Amino acid sequence: MKKRGFKGLAGILILTTTLTGCKLIGDIEYTLDKDPVEMHGDSVRVNITVKVPEKGLNKKASAEITPMLGSKAFKTITIQGEKATGNGQTIEFKPGSTVNYTDVIAYSPDLENADLKITGKVMKGKKEEALEEKKIGDGTIVTPLLVQNDDKVILAKDDFVRTTEQVFGGTEVNYDKAKSNVKSSELKQEDIKNFRNWMIAASTNPKVAPKAINLIAYASPEGETGKNNTLADDRAISTQDALIKVLKAKKGEEQMDVTSLIKKMPKGEDWDGFKTALQASDIEDKDLIVRVLQMYADPVKREEEIKKMSATYKRLEKDILPPLRRTQVRVVYDQIGWSDAELKGLSTTNPDTLTIEELLFTAALYDNLEDKKRLYKEAVRQYPNDWRGHNNLGYVQYNQNEMALATTSFEKANSLNENAITLNSLGVIARQNGDRDKAEALFNSAVSAGPEVKYNLGIIDVQNGDYSNAVSNMGANNTFNKALAQVLNNDYSAALSTVDASSEANSPMGYYLKAIIGARQNNMDMVVNNLTSAFAKDSSLKNKAANDREFIKFYENASFQNVVK
Template identity: 40%
Template structure:
């Protein structure tokens, strides 16, 4: 901290200050710390030490000093001789001494370009008879407000897509069999599902987005015969289905799929799970009989006894043979394939003229990865946001509006996103809005909720809070929250008095040539004592980037020692 001493000469006091050729109060020195005054954490805190020389205050004298900062009165400070009773600070006559007064007040913009001025009155005797006035004297400049340079814009946290560019899919058809048989009936090969499957395979040959990976055939038997025989029967059904399907491929001239040795074939025996599913679906059998059938199949292992038990249910068993078992005696032919989604080129094209054909994952991939123009990205998200009603789309759209400094639209989209999903990303982004609105308390609350993200995003959240830390006067916390070299980190280091580190950080940052970065460099030059020409040169660069810094520099107490410099005056006026 800097401190300055001001000597106020009392020689011009009006004549009644002199009593019996003895001066009641001699010349006083004032030491102000810091000087100029400084704002930290929304407050101005300073101390003034009144230095009273030897025999500088008569034993029966009291001086009431009235400090004033700009238009704000700051109370009364009292020093008194050793014979005065009261709450003032007593100064012994012969040696003199010092009295220190500490003051704190809330900062407001009117105090940025203000003077700390003292006036007061002199009193004598126990009855405090007024003997004169202290002349008005400026003892310090106010106020350095460098913390207000903190950047309050934040890094947005956007959300990525979950787009799968190639999807594993399958399409199937079923061949049903008679009880105990593995012969493929010709009518089965004319069923719609078989015909459609063959047509699909033929069409896939012309579709570059489809790639057949394998053909699998699974055979099943109904759980009403002997278990071992049903296992063999299911295998035989697989083999007959494979041969039948191979012939269909040959007939369709799909030679690539005719070799049965390439089919994945497996007989799976009795399909009890499918039996339960089919049984539950039929309406021709009562719930009570359905439960009986299940218990019989689960508890009776002897196939003859099991069938006999089911036959006893009479009509229900007949319905079982009619509605349930035929659907289980089958072979399932499955084509496993990969389907590729839209190409990058297709998604870019659809982003402008066919947005309704894009899925939400394709929209997010296009908006975050493919499109580079900010306005094009906004147009895409805005076109689909309401229809898709996806929290990620709203959040990313809000982030783009934020970058464009369209804060109302940014806020509206962040709020829409948060209503659907209060993600860590949107909590960070809403905190950024609150920061710009000046609601620091709410901003901190929201930042605290920005959790559950990857390391890079969590690092961004910490860096975003640094602006709040600086305004709160927590400079060490601000520095610790920033991992890289940035403007705010350099500012936090400077405000801790670490000029050399601040200079290195700013020089290695991407912000050094921005207007505020150049202005901060001028402040560093002023604090480092590199001379008026260096300060003026750096200020000139800052003003060329942002003309508003001319007026600011003209009253900025960081440059108070240069206020009378001709080059400085020429630059800021």
């Protein structure tokens, strides 16, 4: 028997079925909006127009009509003659009538190659006869089931900075009251020696690059403001001269030229330093002293008050004011981190020397998943409380199809720090475990993590039958799944462009999808050529194609039969 073509010869399939009990019921026409019927969102919907012709149903008869897809029944529709009693839809004897019928059943694999048939019975009084079982369509197109598990998990980012600005401090040049000359004893202090040693080491260290030597000079606040400002200027100058002298090369050393690095930064009276030192001291009434000084905005008046206090409180002159007469030396430098090559080497020979940021950054330098896994395991071992190591280890395990291990890693990451990235990871696991509702809720809570989450929602849209939204959510991604969504959304040109731009372009399933696009456009050459390429890479697809209702209208085509045999 010749198979009916998918999507009809010129439009909608119309079948005329002669029922038994012809004295009670005549010929009824059944029109399907789609043949074969299609699976969308885990279900199969049929839309049937039932046309009862003039004088087609006995006035006192009623009929129960039940569409069956394989062994699964859709709801029963009851029609009755104009003089029959009951709750069915009344059909006028003249001129007949039309009934629009729609119903949905859950999809199961046995429906893929099932026939859509009409069954039922016709009754009048105590008389009852079975309707002749007749096929009215084919089932079932299941192309949405081609959706792939290419959900996207997201790597947590590192905060690695190769070059950081740092400061070498702790060096001070101290002065006597109202003086700006540097005493020779100052240059023998330990902090000055440390400064010299640090500068010598820095000059030969390629990882240290001094940018400035800031000389921050102060005067204690008990003198006149004008004199103190000048005094701070003079102290900055004398400190510069002293440091140049300190850094003068000794025998066997290379002379350093630091003149261009030195920046004199005189600050005048150090009121802030005075208050800080006073608060840190054990001087009685120190709070009162600070409040008295804060009462006077006039610097001259404050100087008078501090002089009075110096006379009254000898400890101010002894312990508080002298350390304020100084120049602070601060070397600003760039600390240059390890190069990429050095990081890779250390990750193998001495990973314990690397920080969490360096471990995460170094992992990103590798393309090989095993190298990434090695480094993420190190991150988990050394920094078990940092969620990023666990998440990124899960990322690798997921991409290596180690789903149980990935689940454990993602759950651990989320327990340490629940955030959009970890929620997306858990959503991916939930969807692939079949819990679509949970996955969707997790993805909706994770959209701030990035476009990957929207893509994952697009996969759920395909499974739910919302193809337009799937295409939108998948954005600019050129993937098999997006091309599939475009096919299901009837945008065949875009689908072909997408699959050809995807990594699946030359894969068995990529070719198979292109064959479906050809079938939907009635392009026999496109069907045969792409199926040939698909079977060359995966011969198991032959049996699928031979029974795939996407190709039903080509079943008896010699070229199709030849390629699938």
